[in-house]
Amino acid sequence: xxxxxxxxxxxxxxxxxxxxxxxxxxxxxxxxxxxxxxxxxxxxxxxxxxxxxxxxxxxxxxxxxxxxxxxxxxxxxxxxxxxxxxxxxxxxxxxxxxxxxxxxxxxxxxxxxxxxxxxxxxxxxxxxxxxxxxxxxxxxxxxxxxxxxxxxxxxxxxxxxxxxxxxxxxxxxxxxxxxxxxxxxxxxxxxxxxxxxxxxxxxxxxxxxxxxxxxxxxxxxxxxxxxxxxxxxxxxxxxxxxxxxxxxxxxxxxxxxxxxxxxxxxxxxxxxxxxxxxxxxxxxxxxxxxxxxxxxxxxxxxxxxxxxxxxxxxxxxxxxxxxxxxxxxxxxxxxxxxxxxxxxxxxxxxxxxxxxxxxxxxxxxxxxxxxxxxxxxxxxxxxxxxxxxxxxxxxxxxxxxxxxxxxxxxxxxxxxxxxxxxxxx
Numbered sequence: 360x361x362x363x364x365x366x367x368x369x370x371x372x373x374x375x376x377x378x379x380x381x382x383x384x385x386x387x388x389x390x391x392x393x394x395x396x397x398x399x400x401x402x403x404x405x406x407x408x409x410x411x412x413x414x415x416x417x418x419x420x421x422x423x424x425x426x427x428x429x430x431x432x433x434x435x436x437x438x439x440x441x442x443x444x445x446x447x448x449x450x451x452x453x454x455x456x457x458x459x460x461x462x463x464x465x466x467x468x469x470x471x472x473x474x475x476x477x478x479x480x481x482x483x484x485x486x487x488x489x490x491x492x493x494x495x496x497x498x499x500x501x502x503x504x505x506x507x508x509x510x511x512x513x514x515x516x517x518x519x520x521x522x523x524x525x526x527x528x529x530x531x532x533x534x535x536x537x538x539x540x541x542x543x544x545x546x547x548x549x550x551x552x553x554x555x556x557x558x559x560x561x562x563x564x565x566x567x568x569x570x571x572x573x574x575x576x577x578x579x580x581x582x583x584x585x586x587x588x589x590x591x592x593x594x595x596x597x598x599x600x601x602x603x604x605x606x607x608x609x610x611x612x613x614x615x616x617x618x619x620x621x622x623x624x625x626x627x628x629x630x631x632x633x634x635x636x637x638x639x640x641x642x643x644x645x646x647x648x649x650x651x652x653x654x655x656x657x658x659x660x661x662x663x664x665x666x667x668x669x670x671x672x673x674x675x676x677x678x679x680x681x682x683x684x685x686x687x688x689x690x691x692x693x694x695x696x697x698x699x700x701x702x703x704x705x706x707x708x709x710x711x712x713x714x715x716x717x718x719x720x721x722x723x724x725x726x727x728x729x730x731x732x733x734x735x736x737x738x739x740x741x742x743x744x745x746x747x748x749x750x751x752x753x754x755x756x757x758x759x760x761x762x763x764x765x766x767x768x769x770x771x772x773x774x775x776x777x778x779x780x781x782x783x784x
Contacts, residue, residue, distance in 0.1 A: 400738030404726015405684025406698020411579030411627035416468035419482035437779035499765025551599035617647035645705035678703035696726035716769035746771030
């Protein structure tokens with residue numbers, strides 16, 4: 360009777376925690392960088408080389424076909440503590456760094472075995488995010504002082520097991536919130552400022568498959584579609600000296616953003632029952648991000664210099680990421696994980712800007728699982744993301760004097776700590 364009561368208490372505690380986290384998810388979701396791939400401690404600990412293994416509930420994000428390995432009902436709560444830092448070394452000797460902030464995008468997964476062949480799953484997570492905050496008086500303040508994109512993806516999936524083959528399909532209902540700020544050069548008057556904000560929804564789909572080639576070898580493939588976001592009800596707000604207020608009135612605005620499709624393929628090998636090694640390759644179609652175009656409902660600016668449409672080219676390119684992961688079962692209750700990723704940057708030099716001065720990345724990963732009981736697993740993972748130095752030397756915002764174009768060297772590094780709790784009901 361005592362063990363029955365403990366089990367019931369754990370069930371209630373887990374369900375209450377999941378509901379609370381889902382309720383808070385949209386309000387606290389944030390992330391550094393455009394794509395957030397830290398969506399579970401097991402994949403995170405082995406460099407996200409997980410598409411073929413996909414053997415815990417975070418498979419909903421990485422490859423939902425993998426949930427056919429999860430008998431019964433499983434729940435999963437997790438979050439990632441992300442601490443990004445970008446430093447700037449300008450041509451004029453100015454040195455700056457982004458404002459230190461901590462971001463904690465959470466994720467929730469639930470899977471259920473419907474029948475011998477049919478499995479269902481639900482994931483709620485933040486797949487994309489951008490948060491870059493510079494000091495208001497820095498050299499590039501007329502390009503950007505704050506950029507934030509927050510997303511929440513509600514992703515139900517259905518998976519079918521056909522012998523050694525499993526296939527899955529899901530839909531993505533994604534909410535997005537955008538906020539952009541920068542200063543306005545009004546010399547000889549004091550600077551003004553502008554802010555653009557909006558929220559919207561977009562829709563997409565995802566597919567996945569796994570195939571057990573042999574007892575010691577598995578293949579996995581997962582695809583996520585493009586998601587089109589239309590920001591049709593944005594607010595453009597201006598703060599300028601009183602003498603210019605008539606020329607910079609608050610107005611509505613419109614814009615759009617296409618989140619990229621991605622395709623991941625991988626092979627997992629298990630030379631012994633304790634060891635698994637996986638190699639993955641991911642293609643991401645960042646060429647969907649061709650330009651940032653904002654159309655205002657009313658023109659802003661002094662007579663003869665007013666405008667309604669503002670366009671900033673992006674011209675991002677499709678890129679690949681190469682991932683290696685290792686899992687080693689240390690004891691019955693503990694598992695070690697290690698990984699490495701080389702992640703190409705989609706940002707070309709001719710359009711790089713302080714909103715995201717992204718470079719190629721080397722990511723070093725480690726993780727640890729501890730089984731706390733027959734039905735509960737605690738997961739820990741750490742990633743260090745080392746961004747290769749980027750040099751900005753372009754004429755983005757060519758109407759600005761050279762001193763304000765923030766040309767110089769940008770260095771980026773990110774510390775990420777993942778925590779998770781998985782429970783089998």
